[in-house]
Amino acid sequence: MQPTTLSRRNFLLGRRTAEPGPQVVLIGPGCLAANGVVCRSCAESCDAGAIRFRLQLGGIALPELDATRCTGCAECLPACPTRALVLQAVPTSPTLTGDCS
Numbered sequence: 001m002q003p004t005t006l007s008r009r010n011f012l013l014g015r016r017t018a019e020p021g022p023q024v025v026l027i028g029p030g031c032l033a034a035n036g037v038v039c040r041s042c043a044e045s046c047d048a049g050a051i052r053f054r055l056q057l058g059g060i061a062l063p064e065l066d067a068t069r070c071t072g073c074a075e076c077l078p079a080c081p082t083r084a085l086v087l088q089a090v091p092t093s094p095t096l097t098g099d100c101s
């Protein structure tokens, strides 16, 4: 289940269904490249250029996410043969509230 938020506007308008918040991709431990197998399928499916591969001396290039480019479009998810990619909510900074006492 995807994390969701319910905006104040929709709450006040009686729309109780939550809207998805901003999300980015997380590269999980099931990644083939992280386990010694060459794979770049995710980067090839990302038009935003958010997934790049870092070359390693004597090793296989590993995927890295540029979260500033990731739009959360999910286009890369079905391209991953091991389903190692998942969307996760972008952490939001805590909102300061007034004194409740």
Ligand code: SF4
Binding pocket: 027, 030, 031, 032, 033, 034, 039, 040, 041, 042, 043, 063, 079, 080, 081, 082, 083, 084, 085
């Ligand atoms: S497509 Fe999946 S397995 Fe392949 S490099 Fe990307 S995250 Fe790893």
Ligand code: SF4
Binding pocket: 024, 025, 045, 046, 047, 048, 049, 050, 051, 069, 070, 071, 072, 073, 074, 075, 076, 077
């Ligand atoms: S969710 Fe979209 S923008 Fe983000 S890495 Fe995947 S394809 Fe690229």
